[in-house]
Amino acid sequence: MVAFKSCPRCHGDLLISRKIEDVSCLQCGYELKPAERETLLARINQRARRLPVAA
Numbered sequence: 001m002v003a004f005k006s007c008p009r010c011h012g013d014l015l016i017s018r019k020i021e022d023v024s025c026l027q028c029g030y031e032l033k034p035a036e037r038e039t040l041l042a043r044i045n046q047r048a049r050r051l052p053v054a055a
């Protein structure tokens with residue numbers, strides 16, 4: 001999964017591994033700290049919940 005423009009350092013795209021233990025930036029290689037990762041994942045989950053449920 002990729003989180004676009006979510007890198008705290010360069011606003012690049014973050015690559016989230018399937019296990020979600022490892023989130024790093026595709027542009028600058030920055031690895032998110034645990035706290036930053038939590039914030040990102042919370043935001044992603046929030047966005048997913050806001051999507052309309054398919055009928």
Ligand SMILES: [Zn+2]
Pocket residue numbers: 007008009010011012013025026027028029030
């Ligand atoms: Zn970056």
